[in-house]
Amino acid sequence: MTAELVRGQNHPLTETRLEITVSTGDPVLAGILLADARGHVAGPDGVVHPGAPRRPGLEVPGRAAASHRLTVDLGALDETVHRVTVALALAAGAAGPDRFGATAAPFTAVHGPGAAELVSFTLTGLGPETAVAALEFYRRQGAWRVRAVGQGYTGGLAGLLRDQGLAEGAGALAAAAHEAAAPVPRHATASRTAGDGTPAAVAPPPRPGEPAPATAPPPAAPPMAAVPPAAPSGQASEPSAPPQPLPAGGGRVDYRHPGRAGGPTAAGPPSPQQASQQAPQRSPQQDPPAGPPRPVAGDAEGWTPEERLYNQVRGMFEDLARAVAAYRSAVSFADARRERELGQALADPRSRTGGTAGRARAEAEARHAALVTRARAVLDRDLAQLTAESEVVEPALPPAFARWDNPVWHGYRVPMENPMALRLGDLHLPERPELRIPLLVRLPLETGLWIDGGRTGTTADLAAGPGGTRRAAAEAAVALAARLLAVHQPGDYTLHVLDPAGSAAASLAPLLESGALPGPPAAGAAGVTAVLSELTRRVDLLHMAVRGGAPDALPPDLAAGEHLLLVNDFPHGFDDRAVTRLRYLADEGPAVGVHLLMVADREDARAYGPLLDPLWRSLLRITPVPDDHLADPWVGHAWTYEPALVPAGSRVLVQVLRQVAEARRAWGR
Known part of the structure; x- marks a missing residue:
């Protein structure tokens, strides 16, 4: 049964020898891009196009046309290839439209052995784009999957290549592909040279509704089913509409793509003799495993x-x-x-x-x-x-990535090297709330963090009661600060705490009880001024040393490593000068290792007017209770965020912080 994909959907593949058919209303050139695990095309050798139509395991047509066959043998590709993208571009200089939105929606299908159609995808919703990444084959847990992409580019084939990581030579490569793919006139009978040097007739395209004539397949391609007739030129397809209206009498609607009106015809599947002659023999060990692959932890790319x-x-x-x-x-x-x-x-x-x-x-x-x-x-x-x-x-997961209830924290040992990322919490979507994905951010932090202590209006917020959200915000900040201290080497992370009104004494108790925070938090306006002055001086001197090319010429009292400033109950205790210094630290501090973690209610800061708006915009807002405030512009989702809190009644936080404090004292001796 064929799986009809929509944009973004993926489907597992049980075959690696594939043929991709493309049907459009006007001439397009087709190509294949080979990318590594990061999605980057290494160079021109990673692009199969009409000017260079063959690579081991790959073949694309040498001309622009309204119908195409591409062959892909995923099993023959090098192990460094992790993504295979099928790209289409309107033929340059053709008499057809100058954008995909003015032609019939391209239809793509992936066939397996015996011409069996595995998946299909109609690229609807295109407008001014002149090139499009149609399909993507990618490795996942040792197996191949196919994804319907449908990403269009107004910059043409060159823009598509640049987006795939081909930074240099994209324009020249696109020009060479267009030059080699100059289309043969569609409505004239002519002759051209086939791959073996013999002339091959070019027949006029069939009229809509007529079966496609049987034609010989390309020399190196297996004889799959003939490509159905394409939709007539200029006939556009609605982005999200079936091609035919509902009959007034309530009859059945034909929802097939116009280019598939005839279905597989004429050529038919290959005979057993043909298949044995053209397909290489595969040993049983090469056959893909039945069913979905068994998950394995750490099967992605990486050095460590x-x-x-x-x-x-x-x-x-x-x-x-x-x-x-x-x-x-x-x-x-x-x-x-x-x-x-x-x-x-x-x-x-x-x-x-x-x-x-x-x-x-x-x-x-x-x-x-x-x-x-x-x-x-x-x-x-x-x-x-x-x-x-x-x-x-x-x-x-290692401690930096793990929840506080993970057993890895009970066997915690002071790390010998700093981590590459940190878990801030979990993300999930309403379609499967119990499936939580860790929210990991790279270290060192590029922006400060703001834990919103205001009322969010969520069910969890209302259940916390008056003042409960603010207490939960302080506890979330302590848990996050403790995690940062625990996953870094001794002496590489220093914590400063501002609690002007002393309202977070209970939440800060684990830091003081364990000795991870050497002294009580700074309180009052004088304490705020002293801490901010010290950190501002540090940022100024580090920036001057970096700009002057003398990072070693620093005062001996300037402590090394990263610094984290935890500010509770902002803006209480802050005057205008202190606010200005805090904004300076938020903007300039991350570049030299001074990071900001604030617990604040934005409503409390409205007295400052728009002065603090740049500060809020420069920080990543997270909440102490589950809340769906994290917007994802990539696919338009609103992710529900849950903070990484210590389980109620657990002593794991104090136990870990005691080891951190002991290691820091040993390091300072």
Whole structure:
């Protein structure tokens, strides 16, 4: 059964020898890009295009046309190749449209052995783009998957290549591809030279509705099913609409792409003799395993176990974002299609009487339910695999990445090297709230953090009661500061605390009880001024040393390593000069290792007017209670954030901080 993908959706592959068919309304050139684990194309050798149409395991057409076949043998690719992107670009100089929005929506399909169609994807919603990344094959846990991308580029093929990491030579490579792919006139019979030097006839395209003529496949390509006729030039497809309206009589609608009107015809699947002659023999060990691959912790790319786990968590986040985005897109499409079908059925006065309208409504609802059910089944499959992966990855995380209830904290030892990232909390989406992805940020922190102690209006916030959110914010700040101290080497992280009114005494008790904070927090206006003056001086001197090229010419009293300033109950105890210094530290401090962690309610700072707006915008806002405030512009999700708090009644925080304090005293001797 063919899986019809929507933008962002992925599908597992059980075959590695594939053929991709492309059907468009106007001539396009097709190419393949090979990228590493970071998604970067190494150079011109990583681009298969009409000017260089063959690489080991890959072949693309040498001309621009409305129908294409591309062959891909994923098993023959080098192990350094992790992403294979199928790219399309409108033919330069062709008489057709100058943008994809003015032609029929391109249709792509992936076929396996025997011409079996595995997945299909119609690239709807394109507008001024002249190039598009259509499909992407990528490695995931030792197996290959295919993703419907549909990312368009107004900068043409050159812009697409630059976005794929080809920083130099993208324009020249795009020009060479267009020059080699100069299309043969579509409405004339001509001859051209085939790969073996013999002339090959170029037949005029079939009319819409007529079967496609049987043609010989390219020399190196297996004889798959003939490509169906393309939609006529200039016929645009709606971004989210089926190509045919609902008949007034309630008849069945043909939702196939116009380019698939004839279906697989003429050429048919290859015979066993042909397949044995053209396909290389594979040993049983090369066959992909049945079913989804078993999750393994740390199977991503990276030089160290920590980096591999970090990249794996990022991959889980991206997979969850894409899977949910594809599901929501499918549901949105189903809703829009149902409304359109009902509107079209009721627009005809003759269908408003009798049972016609009822039948049309029932059929529209049935098609809607079928599409939503199918989309939910795909989502549940992907979420089940991610859940299984999370159950394997979570116990294997190092302390910097782990929750406080992870056993790794009970066996904590002072680290010998600093971490590459830090866990701030968890993220999840409403489609599967129990599936939580760690929110990891790279270290050193590029921006300060602001823990919002104000009322958020969420259920958890209301349950905390008056003042409960502010207490929870101080506890979240202490847990985060303790984590930063614990995952760094002794002496590499220094904590400063400002609590002008002394309102966080209970929350700060673990830091004082363990000795991780050598003295009581600075209080009152005088304490605020003293700490801010010291850190401002440090930032000034470090910036001067860096600009002057003399980082070693620093005063002996300037402590080395990173510094974290925890400010509780801002702006209490801050005058205008102190506010100015705090803004300076927020802007200039991270570049020289001085970081800001604030606990504040923005409503309390409204007396300063717009003066503090730049400060709020420069900080990453997190909350002490679950809240869906983290917006993701990539796919449009609102992620629910949950802070990384210490379990109630647990002494693990004090135990860890005591080891930190002891190691710091030993280091200072």
